[in-house]
Amino acid sequence: MTPEERSWAGIFLSFQYPIDIPGVSISNFLKTALSCRRKAQGLPELTPSEFLALRKEKMALVQMKPEFLKRDVNVGFSGGEKKRGEIFQMAMLDPDLSILDETDSGLDVDALRIVADGVNRLHTPQKASIVITHYQRLLDYIVPDFVHILKDGRIIKTAGRELVAEIEEKGYEGF
Amino acid sequence: MRVSEMQKVLIINERGSEGLTYALAEGESLSLVLFVLPEAPNAVIDLPVQVVMDLYGQFELHALALAGGQQKVNIRVDVAHPCPDARSNQLIRCVAGGESRIAFEGLIKVQPGAIRTEAFQTSNNLLLSEQAKVRTCPQLEIYADDVKCSHGATTGSLDEDEQFYMRSRGITLEQARLLQLRSFVWPVLAQIEQEELRASCDEQVSRALAEMFPGL
Structure with a gap:
């Protein structure tokens, strides 16, 4: 297209x-x-x-x-x-x-x-x-239904909005 | 000091006679808007423009030349500043498509004693095909101190990043190109003070663009 x-x-x-x-x-x-x-x-x-x-x-x-x-x-x-x-x-x-x-x-x-x-x-x-x-900043205002982590062009994790807090705390390192 | 202000709008469609010559009177102000829109498919237009400034004179030139097919356009602009305190400014925009050739030569000559002269010249060129050619040669000769002068030239094709941006908003490639062309020619059209005249020139330029670059 x-x-x-x-x-x-x-x-x-x-x-x-x-x-x-x-x-x-x-x-x-x-x-x-x-x-x-x-x-x-x-x-x-x-x-x-x-x-x-x-x-x-x-x-x-x-x-x-x-x-x-x-x-x-x-x-x-x-x-x-x-x-x-x-x-x-x-x-x-x-x-x-x-x-x-x-x-x-x-x-x-x-x-x-x-x-x-x-x-x-x-x-x-x-x-x-x-x-x-x-x-996270933007997501305080636009509350997501789903959160996906994209790495090297692939979605490696999908969860609800609680994932944002987890990333904020631990960083992307563990994913 | 006599001060008069005037705007001249000229559309040139075919090979003219000896060219345009203006000798400005003291304090005179002239705005010249020029469209070079060749009609015949193999038209050759040579257009020399000569301007001689006087004390406190002001000269503005806004020119647009479009050429497509086998057309050839040669524009030469000479602006002489023999007296102090005069100001000249030129914007020349050219669009070349098909196998056309456009040449622009511009010379600003600031003669000895013409102090506090301000003289500017910009040449912008757009190439719409691989075969079209534009030659631009802006020149400055300055023999006086305490002057402000500049000249510059750009040549390029339609910007693809702009096109992608427009297309991502649903604008077809053809319409995107038309908008880009419009954006390129607008600064010349926008100079025309009289609204009806501007609209009629706008129509002629749009028609020339559509005829000269079908499907772009």
């Missing part, structure tokens, strides 16, 4: 280091993304008012200011803004499976809370999120 086909199938991959695209506004970027997907799915394009309504709803969900939409994708964003931008994109694309790759890297506590809050708000029993992290 191509990257765009995976996206159309409902998979969202957040980047640890999101790429900046000068000259392309977030709004235009997301309009293009939604229009490509709807076309691929044989659906009619969203009307401008439908797009605006969706945008407004999702912005509220991740507590994003409207000025943000006019900015170029990730250009001049702080670490926290980039991650928040990723969560906003995730909200707009409404994926069934989200893969958040080290979303907590480079975030201060406030930014971490905002991002985690966004992830929690978007989560429903019908959706799944895979959160990849090295630290």
